[in-house]
Amino acid sequence: MEKRRSIYLDYAATTPLDSRVLSVMMPFFQEHFGNPSSIHIYGQRAEAALENSREIIARYMQCSPEEVIFTSCGSESDNLALRGVALAERQRRGANHILISPVEHHAVSRTAEQLAAYFGFELEYIPVDSSGIVSPEEVNKRLRPTTAIVSVIYANNEIGSLNPIAEIGEICRMQGVPFHTDAVQAAAYLPLDVNALNVDCLSIGAHKFYGPKGVGALFVRKATPMIPILTGGGQEFGFRAGTSNIPYIVGMAEAFRLAQEERNARIAYLTPLRDKLIHSVLETIPEVQLSGHPTNRLPNHASFVFRHVDGNALIAALDARGFCCSSGSACKTGNPEPSEVLTHIGFSPDWALGSLRVTLGIHTQPEDVHDFLATLPSVVETLRKTTTH
Amino acid sequence: MAGEERTVLVAMSGGVDSSVAAALLKQQGYQPIGVMLRLWSPHGESAYNRCCSPHSMNLARKVASILDIPFYVLDVQTKFHQIVVHEAFTQGYLSGLTPNPCLTCNRHIRWGFLFQYKQVLGAQWFATGHYARIDRDANGSPILKKAFDETKDQSYVLHVLNQELLQWTLFPIGHLRKEEVRTIAASLGLPVAQRKDSQDLCFLGNQDYRQFLTANVSEEIKPGAIISTDGKILGVHQGLPFYTIGQRKGLNIPSSRPFYVIRKDVQNNILIVGERCALDRHELLIENMNWISSKTPQNPFYAHIKIRYTSPAYPGEAIPLPDGRVRVKFEQPVSAVTPGQAAVLYQGDVCLGGGTIGANEEV
Numbered sequence: 001m002e003k004r005r006s007i008y009l010d011y012a013a014t015t016p017l018d019s020r021v022l023s024v025m026m027p028f029f030q031e032h033f034g035n036p037s038s039i040h041i042y043g044q045r046a047e048a049a050l051e052n053s054r055e056i057i058a059r060y061m062q063c064s065p066e067e068v069i070f071t072s073c074g075s076e077s078d079n080l081a082l083r084g085v086a087l088a089e090r091q092r093r094g095a096n097h098i099l100i101s102p103v104e105h106h107a108v109s110r111t112a113e114q115l116a117a118y119f120g121f122e123l124e125y126i127p128v129d130s131s132g133i134v135s136p137e138e139v140n141k142r143l144r145p146t147t148a149i150v151s152v153i154y155a156n157n158e159i160g161s162l163n164p165i166a167e168i169g170e171i172c173r174m175q176g177v178p179f180h181t182d183a184v185q186a187a188a189y190l191p192l193d194v195n196a197l198n199v200d201c202l203s204i205g206a207h208k209f210y211g212p213k214g215v216g217a218l219f220v221r222k223a224t225p226m227i228p229i230l231t232g233g234g235q236e237f238g239f240r241a242g243t244s245n246i247p248y249i250v251g252m253a254e255a256f257r258l259a260q261e262e263r264n265a266r267i268a269y270l271t272p273l274r275d276k277l278i279h280s281v282l283e284t285i286p287e288v289q290l291s292g293h294p295t296n297r298l299p300n301h302a303s304f305v306f307r308h309v310d311g312n313a314l315i316a317a318l319d320a321r322g323f324c325c326s327s328g329s330a331c332k333t334g335n336p337e338p339s340e341v342l343t344h345i346g347f348s349p350d351w352a353l354g355s356l357r358v359t360l361g362i363h364t365q366p367e368d369v370h371d372f373l374a375t376l377p378s379v380v381e382t383l384r385k386t387t388t389h
Numbered sequence: 390m391a392g393e394e395r396t397v398l399v400a401m402s403g404g405v406d407s408s409v410a411a412a413l414l415k416q417q418g419y420q421p422i423g424v425m426l427r428l429w430s431p432h433g434e435s436a437y438n439r440c441c442s443p444h445s446m447n448l449a450r451k452v453a454s455i456l457d458i459p460f461y462v463l464d465v466q467t468k469f470h471q472i473v474v475h476e477a478f479t480q481g482y483l484s485g486l487t488p489n490p491c492l493t494c495n496r497h498i499r500w501g502f503l504f505q506y507k508q509v510l511g512a513q514w515f516a517t518g519h520y521a522r523i524d525r526d527a528n529g530s531p532i533l534k535k536a537f538d539e540t541k542d543q544s545y546v547l548h549v550l551n552q553e554l555l556q557w558t559l560f561p562i563g564h565l566r567k568e569e570v571r572t573i574a575a576s577l578g579l580p581v582a583q584r585k586d587s588q589d590l591c592f593l594g595n596q597d598y599r600q601f602l603t604a605n606v607s608e609e610i611k612p613g614a615i616i617s618t619d620g621k622i623l624g625v626h627q628g629l630p631f632y633t634i635g636q637r638k639g640l641n642i643p644s645s646r647p648f649y650v651i652r653k654d655v656q657n658n659i660l661i662v663g664e665r666c667a668l669d670r671h672e673l674l675i676e677n678m679n680w681i682s683s684k685t686p687q688n689p690f691y692a693h694i695k696i697r698y699t700s701p702a703y704p705g706e707a708i709p710l711p712d713g714r715v716r717v718k719f720e721q722p723v724s725a726v727t728p729g730q731a732a733v734l735y736q737g738d739v740c741l742g743g744g745t746i747g748a749n750e751e752v
């Protein structure tokens with residue numbers, strides 16, 4: 001039987017491991033398998049690898065190594081920042097107000113909702129414009145002396161829009177309020193100089209930039225009040241207990257280094273492909289809109305809404321033709337709830353349910369985009385004729 | 390698209406029948422694409438339609454992964470609720486019928502929507518795990534036949550199909566017995582080999598249909614008189630939709646002999662009851678007749694007629710009427726002919742088609 005060809009256009013969901021990354025990871029599974037907490041030579045080698053990785057990440061973030069906490073993923077980093085800082089700030093100065101944008105990843109929004117529902121915090125949302133972008137002025141209006149933490153996503157995962165993190169950070173700093181940004185999507189393409197960004201906490205996850213799944217990091221500026229949410233041994237300066245996952249941490253550091261070193265080349269390669277994709281879709285398909293900002297967005301990220309199209313059915317139909325994309329409302333159980341992000345930026349359900357996210361990566365070929373653009377219009381047309389509603 | 394002539398959309402439910410259907414197609418060299426329909430169910434504790442509960446969905450996904458075939462879930466809740474639950478089921482009961490919503494689902498959802506949807510997934514064929522067979526006549530036109538295992542035959546609920554649909558439909562397990570299907574599933578290591586057959590209507594959850602109607606349209610259901618076939622008032626009914634033709638239990642009529650529901654007079658909200666022999670019918674009228682061959686016979690012919698999913702096929706004469714309806718005259722009287730159910734005609738093991746049993750105003 002012929003094997004289905006598959007073109008991967010879902011790099012915002014995850015990326016394949018870079019083979020250069022894999023090769024630096026390999027020795028740490030079997031040869032240098034030690035626990036960095038051990039005193040003996042195995043432990044020493046592991047610890048050296050751990051601290052070397054921390055230094056690499058700190059160098060590109062322009063921070064000191066002690067400000068980098070390794071975690072198991074971007075979501076854990078978000079959880080640690082929100083919960084760890086909010087609880088510490090309440091203990092320290094009675095702060096009980098949390099300010100987030102309505103277009104946060106669930107790792108932030110669900111954590112903030114839980115802090116409100118179970119821990120007595122007051123949760124407030126900062127309005128966004130129709131591109132899903134937060135205005136610093138709106139943050140300024142809502143900051144209170146009792147604000148425990150502000151969190152605004154750097155680059156949105158669903159619609160790709162970029163937020164003015166440095167300006168928001170500056171406002172928070174003037175008020176003395178800790179500011180966190182989820183940079184999980186941004187890390188692959190944007191500079192992460194934490195001083196230029198004026199952030200106190202910043203989350204990343206390795207698998208979004210050709211590193212392994214199951215490892216992430218949180219930058220925490222020195223003297224930011226924070227308690228651990230995973231308690232136990234004193235690893236990670238007491239902020240995150242658990243035996244360090246050395247091969248994955250080593251892999252993340254190398255992937256991060258490559259992403260930063262090759263950033264300009266990757267951006268230069270992907271931006272024209274992205275723009276071709278966006279323009280072609282908007283020109284060839286009726287009743288379609290771009291979601292998110294047309295230019296102030298991730299260089300590999302195109303997202304659309306198609307009126308009167310079932311987004312899940314669209315993903316299935318594209319997959320059957322060998323194109324692997326995702327949808328803002330993507331849900332493997334087929335339950336169509338319009339995405340909160342799309343609803344929040346003003347799309348009605350008949351648009352928001354028909355969302356499509358196409359994200360490119362370093363392995364994407366111009367022919368892939370060409371083939372995709374040759375296929376999409378007829379698929380959308382067929383779907384509209386075969387409506388489920 | 391290359392390979393389309395061997396690509397088949399398989400309706401998968403997470404049950405053993407559709408799982409084995411997909412497995413057999415794969416063995417036969419087709420490229421199956423598994424699709425589960427997300428159907429409607431009432432909100433509340435049993436918020437999942439039985440046909441697509443999280444458990445069923447996980448099992449179907451697992452089977453697809455074992456078979457190494459793609460699997461998708463498609464949402465048709467809005468359409469299913471409107472056409473099957475509201476129009477066919479609820480409105481059917483309110484108008485005095487005893488509807489069979491599975492027929493409506495087959496006609497409008499499975500073969501109405503999903504069959505059309507196969508082109509969206511680039512498939513030419515459509516397959517289900519029904520127990521029925523498709524054969525070809527001398528001209529190569531498809532004919533629908535009973536399953537090899539007559540105790541499992543589902544041709545009754547497939548009588549709504551036509552030539553265009555049967556042309557591109559496959560029933561991969563129609564030639565098998567249930568035990569054989571289970572054996573195949575077990576030999577392939579499919580985790581569904583011992584799953585129980587489904588009963589009851591998928592969207593009812595754990596409630597019976599009366600509870601469902603009470604919860605949804607109680608304001609349209611009113612108590613009324615129970616009257617005997619000879620005109621005596623015997624009691625009070627709780628609302629006509631709660632009764633079905635031939636029902637004996639729950640009438641609460643004090644009497645030495647059992648009474649049966651004979652007829653519903655919807656216009657006057659009266660339930661007519663009588664002795665068992667009053668249920669006997671010598672004939673019935675089929676409305677909305679679908680001839681699977683697409684050719685309407687001109688002359689009366691001898692056939693066997695099923696009047697319920699579980700009824701025997703009774704011998705009788707089928708008389709096509711000029712207005713498209715079909716009059717059926719049974720050889721022997723038949724009990725509990727129920728308006729709203731389907732009457733389906735057979736000759737031998739060939740299913741000729743069927744339609745809805747019309748409201749019976751005699752008595």
